[in-house]
Amino acid sequence: MTAAASARLILTRLHEVMASRLHAQAKLDQVVEIIGESLTSEVCSIYLLREGALELFATRGLNADAVHVTRLGLGEGLIGTIAKNIETLNLAEAKAHPEFLYHPETGEEKFHSFAGVPIVYRERAVGALSVQHVDPRRYEDVEIEALQTTAMILSELIAHKELVDLDHPLDLAEAPSGPELIDGLALVKGLSEGVAVFHQPRVEIDQVVAEDTEAERQRVYRAFDKMRDQIDAMGKEPEFGKGGEHDDVLETYKMFAYDEGWSRRINEAIDSGLTAEAAIERVQQRTRMRMREIDDPLLADRMHDLEDLSNRLLRIVSGQLGTAARQGLRRDTILVARNLGPAELLEYDRRRLKGVVLEEGSLTAHMVIVARAMDIPVLGRAKGVLRRVNEGDEVLLDADKGSVTLRPSPPMREAFDARFAKKRERQAAYAELRDVEPFTRCGTRIGVMMNAGLRDDMSALAMSGADGVGLFRTEFQFLVSSTLPQRERQTRLYRDVLDAAGDKPVIFRTVDIGGDKAVPYIEASMSEREENPAMGWRALRLSLERGGLLKAQARALLEAASGRTLNVMFPMVSEPWEFDAAKEVFDEQLAWLRDRRKRLPEEIRYGAMLEVPALAEALDLILPKLSFLSVGTNDLTQFLFAADRANPKLAERYDWLSPSILRFLQRIAQGVVGHPVDLSVCGEMGGRRLEALALLGIGYRRLSITPASVGPIKELVRKIDLGELSGAMQGWLASPPLDMRAALQDWASERDIETD
CATH class of the missing domain: 3.20.20.60 (Phosphoenolpyruvate-binding domains)
Incomplete structure (x- = not known):
């Protein structure tokens, strides 16, 4: 059976469970049974992030008494490693892995083989899905593919609170709360404050399971045609989506845009029962996991190019087009992006744009040159900022010290305001020297x-x-x-x-x-x-x-x-x-x-x-x-x-x-x-x-x-x-x-x- 067929079988049965009148825990219990049976695996377990730890929420094959009892920290044991690193593990002998940790209450000592995948929501692990077997063996690629697709479906169902009851609230990624400080590289120094606005507004996937597979396939075909037209015309644009890269990036974009392997993987995801948006996101998740394993900077850049194209394709197929510049800035804004080109920066209202925070960015990027001339502070290499900030969050940008504060506490804001006030006083004193x-x-x-x-x-x-x-x-x-x-x-x-x-x-x-x-x-x-x-x-x-x-x-x-x-x-x-x-x-x-x-x-x-x-x-x-x-x-x-x-x-x-x-x-x-x-x-x-x-x-x-x-x-x-x-x-x-x-x-x- 192919990976798509395995995933489609699981999705079909999951759809039946979700349509039932069972309560959340009963649905989760049914889910692990379905996955375990479909992959002929003796154990299937779901761990979800709650109160900062990965808690066993449902299992087939392990001791039922361990449910809501067994908890692992991020990075602890195999499950914690999967969630922390957002990586897939496929082990013929679980105990041989250096991070293996035995929990006696689960009764898992007789199982040798282990495979686990992260349950990811908005680029952050919110749990892990694992299977185990008595015999030592590595799981087949088709089984891992089916697990990964299933994990994606679970993330959406969990996010919409369809599989979790009110007694066990989860730590979901969609709304980080509380103050958070992120360090980065000061690209253009300065102090500024405003609300967070994403340069590329996030695409919300409302429907994950397809009702008509062929209709979803046609939607993707049309989106690919439109994207390829855009790429063919990209040579006339000032930047190619990776701020600071140029002709070689355009060639890479063309290679990916016409790559049959990429479109085939999206089609296979649709075959498994996903909508066009969910299929693109499924393949994109796989790309992100590969990116985390890449040490070669040049190869990592190429994978980022594919990520950018995936975002473009997702926006086209969903109809959610346009940047925040076209929608207009309504308040003092700190713009958040992965990267930014100089022409894109100049599209923004300079009266409202107070600063820029980039997930990547470099000192020599074209945008930095323009931002310095515009006297707009820019912080680059703020790792994880795209998933750790919410649209509309209050942001304090301190590009002098190379940091950004999200959702500041009152004391944080007071300290920042004091520095800002002192800087404004100095600027006022300097302004008096204009004609001196x-x-x-x-x-x-x-x-x-x-x-x-x-x-x-x-x-x-x-x-x-x-x-x-x-x-x-x-x-x-x-x-x-x-x-x-x-x-x-x-x-x-x-x-x-x-x-x-x-x-x-x-x-x-x-x-x-x-x-x-x-x-x-x-x-x-x-x-x-x-x-x-x-x-x-x-x-x-x-x-x-x-x-x-x-x-x-x-x-x-x-x-x-x-x-x-x-x-x-x-x-x-x-x-x-x-x-x-x-x-x-x-x-x-x-x-x-x-x-x-x-x-x-x-x-x-x-x-x-x-x-x-x-x-x-x-x-x-x-x-x-x-x-x-x-x-x-x-x-x-x-x-x-x-x-x-x-x-x-x-x-x-x-x-x-x-x-x-x-x-x-x-x-x-x-x-x-x-x-x-x-x-x-x-x-x-x-x-x-x-x-x-x-x-x-x-x-x-x-x-x-x-x-x-x-x-x-x-x-x-x-x-x-x-x-x-x-x-x-x-x-x-x-x-x-x-x-x-x-x-x-x-x-x-x-x-x-x-x-x-």
Whole structure:
């Protein structure tokens, strides 16, 4: 008998039991009899989660007196292991398993073989279903399949309280209660609060058992056709559902969407008597169990791709389409998702969206770049958050400390409110410095500029009092666009930005895409995925190879800046010839416009980003060609330390205040002395008060930072005597203390200078 036939036989008999007038315990007793008989197993037992323990609720073959007496903790014994790990066990000799635990009241000592599957509801185990046999043998795959399908049906029946009486209330997954703290990785720092809203609203499966198997099959066929149409059109979308992945993800999606094995497994589940929705969920549960056993990150990513497609298929077949963005946010919201793309983030009302919590997420994801520009706190790698939070729960997001609190208690809320109030007070004090020029105590004017990347960011220029835009990331328009942005669209954006800036300067960085910022409409030059995308085919390297890309951007910038000063900066310059090649593209477009008597910029200033350490060894060669040089500390640091900042094991390992990085940065500053070149730092380092102290102490006089950091850095500057600070830094760099950060912190504290 096939697995589908076995499951269908069990489902048919279960349907008869559920239709009877028996009370809950009698129904459960009938259920274990049906399963045991169908699988010719001498023992069948159901354990359910109650008051934090797995309690024996019904059995065929074990001592009846053990029902509601035998209890195991999560992780205790074979049953506890199944529930804790959400895994299937199939053992020829149960006693040989290291987690085997004998309970004498059950009378199970004579049984050797054992198979058990978790009863899962909303990605959480609420019980376990097991069978046992006297003879040592492994159960057949068809028997395990039938058990797993039956366990899914039981979870729905239990959730709808059809198999449990009021005397034995269960710990179900649908409504976690009480305060809960989840740690994660701070992707964009900040404090925020709001109610939990799922980016992809959960699909509720109301009917599990099919009335017409053929009708359910046709529903799945139609859903597959619609999903495949969506996948075929996905190449025109900005993201492919896995935020930060690109062409290879699209190919994987196509592979799964047309995979006969996947559709066959769903059909087999329908053959067993499940509805289309329940069949998809059944196969999805199997995928989740496999995911928990996978150590290979690349293979795990592919399984996540299949999970995303399963969710898409489930939404199509159920008719529950659309994200929370389309439904609209009605209150201050903390968005909860597995992953998120930048275009999806931009669909939300920025007035209501206060923060994002991701089950996955990485520091280099496109969405994080956009969220940082929007000043929206983001917490990633918050494991289990999708199943531990309810829609509408109160959420306190502390991305400064890397945690999120669900359903906070009054004391938790009071502590958070106190921190939030203190932060708002500081922000109000910083806002008062908007029109105050940042001079040090010794009278030196420090340039404090802001980073931007969206048209809407320009409103922060006046609000923050920044001296200008030291870094406008032009790639945002490319990352959130489904196709290569046309030159006219680029021109409109750049002109709008310059109009909004007025008399203040804007430095446009040419597009930095490729590598870990891949876009679907530009194919990589290599057939395989890059091992180290941050150091790969990206930024100026890509732009020079794709000449049309840089030509279009050059023309757009030149036309947008007609009659004004244009500041252009090239990213990831490794050697002077790359700068020369990029400038030549601009010179050619300038000549083309001049020949056609187009109005030109009054002045063009060219600069480079020093992110690749090699360029520091050629400063004397490139400085005569530059009007300005910006040190990109984010990439520079990871290149210097050979440490991928997207790797959570390395993200916090190497300190920006390490003598190594500070000495390197000081050498750059000293190399610029005597040249008419504006030197600045662009990056997160300059926006942190303690790190900014170090930068000012080693010779930097211009910082380009997030708009939210402008006020705090202005306030810091006014408390500093550069002579005193520089003297201290020189001493520390000559003879580094054991903890540079602690030494600088102590120095600041002695002078009543607050740091982060």
